[in-house]
Amino acid sequence: MPAQTRPIEKIAKATAQCSVEAAAYGKCVVADYSTVHKDMCAKEFLRLKDCFLVSGIELPFALEQQANTLQAASKKA
Amino acid sequence: MIQRVHAVAMNPLYTVRAAAPRRVFARASIRTYASQTPGNPMLEVFNRKTKHLQKDRAAQNVEESRKVDYLKDEVAMRLCERLLDIKRDFPQVLDLGANSCNIARALTMPNLDTAAPEGTLTPPLAERIQKLTCVETSRALLHRDEDLPFNKEIDLTRDTWRRFPYAPNSFDAVLSSLSIHWVNDLPALLAQVNTILKPDSPFIGVMFGGDTLFELRGSMQLADLERRGGVSPHVSPLADVKDVGSLLTRAGFKMLTVDVEDIVVEFPDTFALMQDLQAMGESNAIMHREAGPLSRDVLLANEAIYRALHMEDGAPGIPATFRMIYMIGWKEGKDQPQPLQRGTGDINLTEVLGGGDFSKK
Numbered sequence: 051m052p053a054q055t056r057p058i059e060k061i062a063k064a065t066a067q068c069s070v071e072a073a074a075y076g077k078c079v080v081a082d083y084s085t086v087h088k089d090m091c092a093k094e095f096l097r098l099k100d101c102f103l104v105s106g107i108e109l110p111f112a113l114e115q116q117a118n119t120l121q122a123a124s125k126k127a
Numbered sequence: 128m129i130q131r132v133h134a135v136a137m138n139p140l141y142t143v144r145a146a147a148p149r150r151v152f153a154r155a156s157i158r159t160y161a162s163q164t165p166g167n168p169m170l171e172v173f174n175r176k177t178k179h180l181q182k183d184r185a186a187q188n189v190e191e192s193r194k195v196d197y198l199k200d201e202v203a204m205r206l207c208e209r210l211l212d213i214k215r216d217f218p219q220v221l222d223l224g225a226n227s228c229n230i231a232r233a234l235t236m237p238n239l240d241t242a243a244p245e246g247t248l249t250p251p252l253a254e255r256i257q258k259l260t261c262v263e264t265s266r267a268l269l270h271r272d273e274d275l276p277f278n279k280e281i282d283l284t285r286d287t288w289r290r291f292p293y294a295p296n297s298f299d300a301v302l303s304s305l306s307i308h309w310v311n312d313l314p315a316l317l318a319q320v321n322t323i324l325k326p327d328s329p330f331i332g333v334m335f336g337g338d339t340l341f342e343l344r345g346s347m348q349l350a351d352l353e354r355r356g357g358v359s360p361h362v363s364p365l366a367d368v369k370d371v372g373s374l375l376t377r378a379g380f381k382m383l384t385v386d387v388e389d390i391v392v393e394f395p396d397t398f399a400l401m402q403d404l405q406a407m408g409e410s411n412a413i414m415h416r417e418a419g420p421l422s423r424d425v426l427l428a429n430e431a432i433y434r435a436l437h438m439e440d441g442a443p444g445i446p447a448t449f450r451m452i453y454m455i456g457w458k459e460g461k462d463q464p465q466p467l468q469r470g471t472g473d474i475n476l477t478e479v480l481g482g483g484d485f486s487k488k
């Protein structure tokens with residue numbers, strides 16, 4: 051069986067391209083980590099995810115769909 | 128008895144009359160006793176079946192599984208070093224939870240002689256062992272390295288672990304490396320180990336404990352909280368160092384030694400860390416863990432938070448701490464050296480070791 055790339059490896063590769071956004075999100079959470087609540091850093095996370103989804107690396111199918119809807123939404127806005 | 132208590136709880140007026148219908152009821156239905164193992168009621172923490180599957184699946188990918196044996200091999204070596212201190216032969220040795228027989232491999236390696244000039248090797252420990260029995264729950268993992276050369280250098284029996292089939296007083300040493308942290312009923316297991324040991328024989332074990340993977344545990348919680356508003360256990364709980372001493376005492380071991388060692392491994396990212404854990408068969412196996420894979424959002428958030436919290440400046444990767452708890456306990460035996468009563472020492476340790484007086488320095 052030829053070595054196939056697992057989804058997690060693709061995610062790792064895509065994430066590696068968004069280190070700036072990841073750092074911003076990480077900083078936001080860590081800045082106040084004793085009182086973290088849901089969507090505390092939603093803005094930073096969306097920016098990270100946006101970068102992750104358009105990073106151009108072939109993603110698993112479900113994620114690709116997500117990327118398309120996200121891009122459509124951002125065009126509308 | 129239970130019947131009446133129930134009646135009381137339902138309606139206090141029935142308590143007087145409860146005796147007569149109760150007998151009728153007892154005759155009409157067949158009841159059997161619920162059986163429970165003696166001792167304390169056991170709390171199931173880990174799902175044994177899940178763990179078994181994880182180990183089996185991990186071992187089926189032989190190449191990947193061997194690649195991630197770095198930690199288990201290293202710890203097995205360090206464990207076997209402790210055997211060097213005991214100047215004895217061990218005719219019968221049991222390796223409890225053998226994984227891929229990492230201990231057997233370590234035993235066949237030559238050792239550095241610390242007393243002789245540098246570079247002198249002493250013969251491998253395997254020469255002092257007549258027969259090694261390796262038991263492990265996962266058959267695939269146990270038989271993974273059957274064809275490797277080290278198998279010929281030691282008399283090795285592989286045994287799939289269903290229950291304890293060993294007679295009392297049958298082993299001269301029981302070793303265990305990175306396995307018993309998945310056991311639900313550790314007190315019972317240690318008590319059984321104590322039983323199968325011959326008098327005045329050691330149990331030498333090591334398991335993951337306490338702060339192992341604290342980085343991942345923490346960042347996962349933060350990622351879960353921020354993304355989903357709640358926390359689910361993604362890293363299994365582990366025993367703490369301070370519990371191990373009392374566990375061994377409870378099982379009847381004497382002359383205990385417990386010590387802790389940290390190994391910090393650097394990974395390129397959290398995904399690599401999680402992949403390696405999976406390939407080791409060490410993924411989370413807690414009883415009520417969430418079904419299905421981790422949400423991608425949480426994975427993504429976790430990666431960012433882990434880096435923000437734990438990455439050192441300029442480091443290429445992220446650190447992951449593994450804390451090993453080593454334990455040595457001896458089964459009680461005749462003529463075993465006993466600790467003296469407190470206060471009976473008549474040699475001042477400062478005279479032997481020197482120093483000790485901080486005010487003079």
